[in-house]
Amino acid sequence: MxxxxxxxxxxxxxxxxxxxxxxxxxxVYPGFKATLFAVPGLTKKNxxxxxxxxxxxLRFAVHGTRHQNSEEWMCGYPQALRMVxxxxxxxxxxxxxxxxxxxxxxxxxxxxxxxxAAQALWEYGYWIAGGCKEGKLSGGPVFNYQAGKEIVKGIxxxxxxxxxxxxxxxxxxxxxxxxxxxxxxxxxSGGIAEILGMFLNRFDKDSEFxxxxxxxxxxxx
Numbered sequence: 001m002x003x004x005x006x007x008x009x010x011x012x013x014x015x016x017x018x019x020x021x022x023x024x025x026x027x028v029y030p031g032f033k034a035t036l037f038a039v040p041g042l043t044k045k046n047x048x049x050x051x052x053x054x055x056x057x058l059r060f061a062v063h064g065t066r067h068q069n070s071e072e073w074m075c076g077y078p079q080a081l082r083m084v085x086x087x088x089x090x091x092x093x094x095x096x097x098x099x100x101x102x103x104x105x106x107x108x109x110x111x112x113x114x115x116x117a118a119q120a121l122w123e124y125g126y127w128i129a130g131g132c133k134e135g136k137l138s139g140g141p142v143f144n145y146q147a148g149k150e151i152v153k154g155i156x157x158x159x160x161x162x163x164x165x166x167x168x169x170x171x172x173x174x175x176x177x178x179x180x181x182x183x184x185x186x187x188x189s190g191g192i193a194e195i196l197g198m199f200l201n202r203f204d205k206d207s208e209f210x211x212x213x214x215x216x217x218x219x220x221x
Contacts, residue, residue: 011042017171037063061105080117090125
């Protein structure tokens, strides 16, 4: 079955550690592909471009604005529309107008997204990851990583014709930029680096990988 990998929290502080991790993954899975949810306000354009050019197996989608406030996207429609306008409308090729290295996909930090903010994103052509969480959103394109049978708690899900691996780019010992707003995140643990062995031994070496945009569906009304 095809494998879809999505990893959250890419930003400048994790660039070097993730690059080393990615090299290990590619040695085992030459066909590896992944969608990384990157924080625009914490990722320099030259860092993103270096990955974009060096590793065509990666796609980047938008992960909040600065990821330093869990209420960042729990806002009303006017404020959300102002923030979405900074990203620009989705282009025909699926990229973001003003963030051209990003796909027009969005995931709110901690999946905290108001229905009003979701509406603004949909109007600008974005799909939303985690959009159907707890049934709070309806009516637009979403990707729900938790669909299917849970194989590894909170990480791996099996669908009829695919596996979905959900994770984070964090490396142990690197303090995340958003630790000040949540002391529980101080250690920077919980990333794929800590469970790399599990990932590298889970699938066949010649497995086929895909991008999660292939799994975007319309959230039920």
